[in-house]
Amino acid sequence: MISPLHKAFIKNIHLFNELADNQLxxxxxxARICNLSKEQPLFAQGENVEKFYMVxxxxxxxxxxxxxxxxxxIEIVTPGQTFGEALMFLDHAEYPVxxxxxxxxxxxxxxxxxxxxxxxxxxxxxxxxxxxxxxRIRGLVQxxxxxxxxxxxxxxxxxxxxxxxxxxxxKLPVPKAVLASRLSIQPETFSRIIKQLKTASAINIDGSNVxxxxxxxxxxxxxx
Amino acid sequence: MISPLHKAFIKNIHLFNELADNQLxxxxxxARICNLSKEQPLFAQGENVEKFYMVxxxxxxxxxxxxxxxxxxIEIVTPGQTFGEALMFLDHAEYPVxxxxxxxxxxxxxxxxxxxxxxxxxxxxxxxxxxxxxxRIRGLVQxxxxxxxxxxxxxxxxxxxxxxxxxxxxKLPVPKAVLASRLSIQPETFSRIIKQLKTASAINIDGSNVxxxxxxxxxxxxxx
DNA sequence: TAAATAGTTTGATTTTGATCAATTACATAT
DNA sequence: ATATGTAATTGATCAAAATCAAACTATTTA
Numbered sequence: 001m002i003s004p005l006h007k008a009f010i011k012n013i014h015l016f017n018e019l020a021d022n023q024l025x026x027x028x029x030x031a032r033i034c035n036l037s038k039e040q041p042l043f044a045q046g047e048n049v050e051k052f053y054m055v056x057x058x059x060x061x062x063x064x065x066x067x068x069x070x071x072x073x074i075e076i077v078t079p080g081q082t083f084g085e086a087l088m089f090l091d092h093a094e095y096p097v098x099x100x101x102x103x104x105x106x107x108x109x110x111x112x113x114x115x116x117x118x119x120x121x122x123x124x125x126x127x128x129x130x131x132x133x134x135x136r137i138r139g140l141v142q143x144x145x146x147x148x149x150x151x152x153x154x155x156x157x158x159x160x161x162x163x164x165x166x167x168x169x170x171k172l173p174v175p176k177a178v179l180a181s182r183l184s185i186q187p188e189t190f191s192r193i194i195k196q197l198k199t200a201s202a203i204n205i206d207g208s209n210v211x212x213x214x215x216x217x218x219x220x221x222x223x224x
Numbered sequence: 225m226i227s228p229l230h231k232a233f234i235k236n237i238h239l240f241n242e243l244a245d246n247q248l249x250x251x252x253x254x255a256r257i258c259n260l261s262k263e264q265p266l267f268a269q270g271e272n273v274e275k276f277y278m279v280x281x282x283x284x285x286x287x288x289x290x291x292x293x294x295x296x297x298i299e300i301v302t303p304g305q306t307f308g309e310a311l312m313f314l315d316h317a318e319y320p321v322x323x324x325x326x327x328x329x330x331x332x333x334x335x336x337x338x339x340x341x342x343x344x345x346x347x348x349x350x351x352x353x354x355x356x357x358x359x360r361i362r363g364l365v366q367x368x369x370x371x372x373x374x375x376x377x378x379x380x381x382x383x384x385x386x387x388x389x390x391x392x393x394x395k396l397p398v399p400k401a402v403l404a405s406r407l408s409i410q411p412e413t414f415s416r417i418i419k420q421l422k423t424a425s426a427i428n429i430d431g432s433n434v435x436x437x438x439x440x441x442x443x444x445x446x447x448x
Numbered sequence: 449t450a451a452a453t454a455g456t457t458t459g460a461t462t463t464t465g466a467t468c469a470a471t472t473a474c475a476t477a478t
Numbered sequence: 479a480t481a482t483g484t485a486a487t488t489g490a491t492c493a494a495a496a497t498c499a500a501a502c503t504a505t506t507t508a
Binding site: 165 | 288321347348351354362364372374
């Protein structure tokens with residue numbers, strides 16, 4: 001059973017917004033809390049899809065492991081974000097990625113089959129879900145663009161600006177090697193690009209504490 | 225007005241399968257045929273989304289143009305495939321790519337607003353659409369994987385196997401430079417990788433005629 | 449506190465693919 | 479058939495990032 005706190009959290013997520021109370025009740029009934037310790041896997045690439053997930057607290061990494069064992073982080077999922085929901089509409093789908101907690105994390109699991117069945121009546125929520133998936137597609141296209149026409153410095157600069165939001169100081173949420181993998185660069189290269197940005201006094205960094213010194217310049221790097 | 229031939233074509237596409245006759249009628253009423261000549265643009269990156277499209281004949285390339293003017297082909301769309309439909313669920317969306325005919329092509333344009341309105345009643349079609357978008361997401365994740373952990377030879381080998389299907393001989397559907405862009409490599413590199421594959425007698429190629437000589441070996445290249 | 453371990457940085461070298469430049473092959477039109 | 483322009487290939491060089499190896503730092507653990 002999930003707590004009122006979790007229910008309130010779920011209800012506030014955009015995706016669940018248009019659900020009627022009885023539908024929401026059904027969702028709650030089929031939802032389960034997963035308490036994950038650091039490095040604990042949630043599911044692995046290739047497993048059959050039965051659930052989709054929302055992060056309640058902590059961070060979860062989605063990653064792929066290549067034949068030669070190296071892993072590539074596809075996304076770092078933060079609280080309030082869902083993942084795996086795109087797969088519930090495919091028959092006999094397998095997870096295309098693995099999911100593991102980056103630190104102690106609480107994740108809410110939803111039953112895919114039940115959710116699809118429930119959607120059958122609710123075209124408003126279908127449309128919301130379609131909207132959510134559209135945005136994800138747009139993000140993925142952007143990512144492909146980043147990977148194919150942009151270089152490592154560009155990707156790192158953009159990512160830092162993204163993490164910063166409107167703050168000028170912030171903390172890297174995960175080890176640098178994880179960010180490096182997310183950006184498809186090696187840790188060594190990550191370190192060298194950081195050094196470049198520091199030398200150019202676009203940023204300042206001490207451990208995981210980042211200060212954006214010259215935002216204009218960083219945005220310059222993030223472009224072209 | 226669209227012809228019975230076009231109507232039959234539309235009706236057979238999976239996405240439109242679950243529509244009732246009156247819904248299908250509405251779709252037909254709002255559909256328009258675009259006859260495109262070679263290199264004719266259909267829409268450009270940044271334009272407001274009002275329609276989505278299906279290729280009836282010919283080939284359409286979806287591509288992004290970077291700030292310094294170089295273009296990267298995201299996808300080559302073949303007859304029966306739709307594009308732009310993922311955007312109809314976003315308010316005030318802009319096309320994230322440009323679309324241009326690669327050769328003489330016939331494309332069917334659907335009115336996005338009308339289609340969404342019609343979907344409101346038809347949760348079956350919503351679910352189909354969700355399924356279609358799921359598959360697209362899966363493809364994009366695969367593509368990100370290709371770009372980030374795989375090299376040019378891998379991507380080219382995979383793509384050739386993909387084009388071949390179960391045939392051992394086939395024709396490249398578009399100029400090599402277009403394929404190169406689709407695979408995020410330069411034409412020169414494309415040419416050199418082809419030479420490698422030929423030297424290794426995995427394939428044979430004369431102009432745009434490709435023969436798969438040693439499928440096992442090509443699959444070998446496509447892995448890891 | 450010291451030892452062990454994981455994370456990060458730095459240097460040297462190699463690899464991959466991009467870029468520049470020139471040539472060759474091919475297609476279309478006059 | 480020849481000329482023109484486009485596409486494709488080839489060679490030489492360059493740049494970015496990966497890899498290998500080592501040093502260094504921070505964090506746990508004993």
